[in-house]
Amino acid sequence: MIERKIRVLVAKPGLDGHDRGAKVVARALRDAGMEVIYTGLRQTPEMIAESALQEDVDVVGLSILSGAHMTLLPVIAQKLKEAEMDHALLVVGGIIPDEDIAPLQEAGVHAVFAPGTSTQDIVSFIKKNVSLN
Amino acid sequence: MTSSLSQQILNRKRRAIARLITYVENNHPKAQQALSELYPHTGQAHLVGVTGAPGTGKSSLVNEIAKAYRRQDISVAILAIDPTSPFSGGAILGDRIRMRELTGDPGVFIRSMASRGNLGGLARAAHDAIKVLDAAGFEVILIETVGAGQSEVEIARTAHTVLVVEAPGLGDDIQAIKAGILEIADIFVVNKADRPGADKTAATLKTMLELGRNKTQQIMHHGALMTINNPLPPSQDDNNPGWQIPVIQTIALKGDGVEGLMAAISNHRQRLIDSGELSKRNRARLADELEALLQAELMRRLTVHVPAETLSDIIAKLVARSLSPYNAMQIILEDYCS
Numbered sequence: 001m002i003e004r005k006i007r008v009l010v011a012k013p014g015l016d017g018h019d020r021g022a023k024v025v026a027r028a029l030r031d032a033g034m035e036v037i038y039t040g041l042r043q044t045p046e047m048i049a050e051s052a053l054q055e056d057v058d059v060v061g062l063s064i065l066s067g068a069h070m071t072l073l074p075v076i077a078q079k080l081k082e083a084e085m086d087h088a089l090l091v092v093g094g095i096i097p098d099e100d101i102a103p104l105q106e107a108g109v110h111a112v113f114a115p116g117t118s119t120q121d122i123v124s125f126i127k128k129n130v131s132l133n
Numbered sequence: 134m135t136s137s138l139s140q141q142i143l144n145r146k147r148r149a150i151a152r153l154i155t156y157v158e159n160n161h162p163k164a165q166q167a168l169s170e171l172y173p174h175t176g177q178a179h180l181v182g183v184t185g186a187p188g189t190g191k192s193s194l195v196n197e198i199a200k201a202y203r204r205q206d207i208s209v210a211i212l213a214i215d216p217t218s219p220f221s222g223g224a225i226l227g228d229r230i231r232m233r234e235l236t237g238d239p240g241v242f243i244r245s246m247a248s249r250g251n252l253g254g255l256a257r258a259a260h261d262a263i264k265v266l267d268a269a270g271f272e273v274i275l276i277e278t279v280g281a282g283q284s285e286v287e288i289a290r291t292a293h294t295v296l297v298v299e300a301p302g303l304g305d306d307i308q309a310i311k312a313g314i315l316e317i318a319d320i321f322v323v324n325k326a327d328r329p330g331a332d333k334t335a336a337t338l339k340t341m342l343e344l345g346r347n348k349t350q351q352i353m354h355h356g357a358l359m360t361i362n363n364p365l366p367p368s369q370d371d372n373n374p375g376w377q378i379p380v381i382q383t384i385a386l387k388g389d390g391v392e393g394l395m396a397a398i399s400n401h402r403q404r405l406i407d408s409g410e411l412s413k414r415n416r417a418r419l420a421d422e423l424e425a426l427l428q429a430e431l432m433r434r435l436t437v438h439v440p441a442e443t444l445s446d447i448i449a450k451l452v453a454r455s456l457s458p459y460n461a462m463q464i465i466l467e468d469y470c471s
């Protein structure tokens with residue numbers, strides 16, 4: 001019998017300070033029955049891709065509040081691809097202006113969650129869109 | 134014939150290693166074949182268990198130990214096991230937070246694993262994941278488990294060298310006594326030695342090791358002389374003659390004391406080899422593993438044949454006291470296992 005669990009890497013790329021939001025999301029995902037690998041602050045794109053690969057996650061969830069999303073996210077998406085991890089769902093939460101969403105999706109980001117998005121919405125999005133391998 | 138998945142693991146392809154560990158965790162049918170193909174290539178790694186109460190600094194210490202091995206150009210895999218929430222079935226696996234520095238080093242592979250409920254299941258998944266990492270050629274495998282649940286302690290116990298990590302300030306008593314993990318220590322580490330009370334914690338452990346020297350003692354109980362097993366570990370490990378269990382103080386955050394700890398791990402390994410205990414432990418572990426596999430498979434074969442209604446009828450009779458558990462067992466075995 002196959003016993004699958006959704007595995008999610010939660011990381012905070014870039015240099016901005018706190019990870020309260022990321023922790024709230026991590027707990028919500030755990031409470032929804034997912035296994036959350038929490039890597040904490042100041043993760044480089046290389047670290048995120050390498051951790052995602054070693055942990056063989058189905059989802060990579062990032063929190064970016066610094067405004068550096070346009071520089072960080074395309075690089076992260078590229079590194080995930082190089083690591084053969086582009087089948088994983090890439091979702092991001094943070095303060096991201098509407099006009100940036102389309103180019104980010106173009107670059108490989110599957111969903112952008114604005115501040116104030118309910119954790120329930122994040123959970124449902126993941127459950128609906130994840131492709132379990 | 135070696136399948137491409139196992140071949141990739143022998144070539145240390147990281148994606149394949151990660152993949153097979155997922156198959157192992159999910160009980161995927163592909164796991165058994167790959168594991169059988171890889172089995173002849175296992176048995177090379179030195180397995181170091183790191184266990185202790187929550188928050189004592191196990192992950193920080195694992196990070197330092199791994200760094201020290203890397204300075205000697207020894208490759209290291211880390212299996213970090215955390216409990217699954219009994220309420221949701223989910224888990225937060227946070228050990229990687231302390232291992233930032235190791236990410237990106239091709240000589241290191243870190244995998245987090247959730248305990249996922251059932252006792253035997255965790256042990257099987259952990260041992261199989263260890264085999265994957267072993268076959269991939271990692272020379273040392275560090276296994277971090279919280280020394281709380283029985284199965285976590287069991288996993289640490291099956292390592293070649295077991296570190297039990299304590300920290301001062303967790304209360305007056307040595308935290309681990311209740312969980313029964315003191316008995317499995319090959320090396321004690323008192324981490325957070327920068328905190329007040331570290332010397333006292335180390336001294337307490339040393340005293341306990343001294344007291345534990347006589348394994349059994351006789352006491353008067355209600356006027357009768359009784360022999361009880363001493364619950365404390367012996368300072369001289371009977372299973373590994375000549376090994377004195379050391380108590381080592383460390384400050385994981387600064388790397389202090391790690392050199393001494395590395396020497397102790399290496400001495401312990403040498404001692405295991407010299408005394409022949411290493412092969413004895415390996416043999417015992419494999420025997421346990423076979424027994425567990427047989428048990429699980431026999432149970433599975435039996436229970437697939439017993440219809441749920443039949444079982445629930447029988448249990449109703451047990452509740453009504455019209456059938457005893459022994460008779461119920463005999464009925465089930467006669468009807469479904471002959």
Ligand SMILES: Nc1nc2c(ncn2[C@@H]2O[C@H](COP(=O)(O)OP(=O)(O)OP(=O)(O)O)[C@@H](O)[C@H]2O)c(=O)[nH]1
Pocket residue numbers: 186187188189190191192193194228231279324325326327328383384385386387
């Ligand atoms: N003062 C001090 N703090 C330390 C030391 N080692 C670890 N810590 C801190 O102790 C806390 C727990 O450290 P971890 O390494 O996560 O401990 P752990 O035993 O792996 O924790 P769990 O996996 O949650 O059981 C962290 O805040 C560390 O920074 C040390 O030597 N001295």
Ligand SMILES: [Mg+2]
Pocket residue numbers: 191192193227228277
């Ligand atoms: Mg830890």
